[in-house]
Amino acid sequence: MKESYWTYLIIMLGLFIIVVLLIVQDMTSTSEEDYYLMKEVMEAAMIDSVDYGIYRSTGEIRIIEEKFVENFTRRFAESVSANKDYKLEFYEIYETPPKATVRISTATRKYTVNSDEVVDFGIVTILSEIMEAKYSKSAWPNGCPNC
Numbered sequence: 568m569k570e571s572y573w574t575y576l577i578i579m580l581g582l583f584i585i586v587v588l589l590i591v592q593d594m595t596s597t598s599e600e601d602y603y604l605m606k607e608v609m610e611a612a613m614i615d616s617v618d619y620g621i622y623r624s625t626g627e628i629r630i631i632e633e634k635f636v637e638n639f640t641r642r643f644a645e646s647v648s649a650n651k652d653y654k655l656e657f658y659e660i661y662e663t664p665p666k667a668t669v670r671i672s673t674a675t676r677k678y679t680v681n682s683d684e685v686v687d688f689g690i691v692t693i694l695s696e697i698m699e700a701k702y703s704k705s706a707w708p709n710g711c712p713n714c
Contacts, residue, residue: 590675590688593675593676594675594688594690597651597673597675597690598690598692601671601673601690601692602692602694604643604647605643605669605671605692605694606694606696608639608642608643608646609639609667609669609694609696610696611638611642612635612638612639612642613630613635613665613667613696613698614698615634615635615638616630616631616632616634616635616638617629617630617665617698618630618631627663628663628664628665628698628700629662629663629665630662630663630665630667630698632660632662635660635667636657636660639655639657639667639669640655643655643671651673651674652673652674653671653672653673654671654672654673655670655671656669656670656671656672657669657670658670659695664697664698664699665697665698666696666697666698667695667696668693668694668695668696669693669694670691670692670693671691671692671693672689672690672691672692673689673690674687674688674689674690675687675688675690
């Protein structure tokens with residue numbers, strides 16, 4: 568009789584460890600996926616939103632805020648799966664020098680612990696990016712000759 572209780576204990580402990588491993592794996596993969604996706608999308612959105620008219624005439628790199636938000640939202644929506652809810656928040660979008668901070672909030676899958684208790688974990692990812700240029704001066708300091 569005593570050995571059967573040890574068997575039940577080991578089986579229950581094994582199931583508990585498997586459930587904890589699944590939850591931790593879901594949290595880390597969601598967090599890592601959000602970070603790398605946000606990093607790539609933010610870089611591409613900043614490059615797409617550069618105001619090339621001002622760059623050609625003065626050599627100053629400047630982004631258009633509305634265009635950045637539009638490009639970021641579109642690219643992010645195209646890249647994520649539809650089984651999670653995301654909340655995008657934009658902070659500190661400066662046109663010159665180009666800087667943006669984006670916060671993405673999401674949650675893991677919902678796990679039922681008891682029949683009436685559902686557990687999910689919130690994941691928040693914050694990323695700030697500053698765009699820099701290799702060249703500090705314009706090729707046309709007096710303005711573009713063909714513009």
